[in-house]
Amino acid sequence: MAKKLTITVDADVYAGLHDVIGRRRISRFLNDLARPHVVRHGLEAGYAEMAADEAREAEAEAWSEALLADVADEPKRGH
Numbered sequence: 733m734a735k736k737l738t739i740t741v742d743a744d745v746y747a748g749l750h751d752v753i754g755r756r757r758i759s760r761f762l763n764d765l766a767r768p769h770v771v772r773h774g775l776e777a778g779y780a781e782m783a784a785d786e787a788r789e790a791e792a793e794a795w796s797e798a799l800l801a802d803v804a805d806e807p808k809r810g811h
Contacts, residue, residue: 739762741749753761768775782788
């Protein structure tokens with residue numbers, strides 16, 4: 733369900749939104765911009781979905797193990 737919100741922005745921001753985003757797309761643009769910063773359940777659901785993907789998890793584990801092996805073979809640097 734959509735809710736109406738009144739916000740105040742600087743005149744140059746307002747003009748830029750109209751010029752770059754377009755008059756009828758500003759609400760969607762601001763909504764999409766704010767969503768990852770304020771809606772937590774979408775992020776958590778995304779992480780849960782990624783964790784449930786066994787093939788992806790196996791690939792990620794193999795990659796990180798190979799990376800650790802590469803680092804272990806690197807000569808140590810003195811401070």
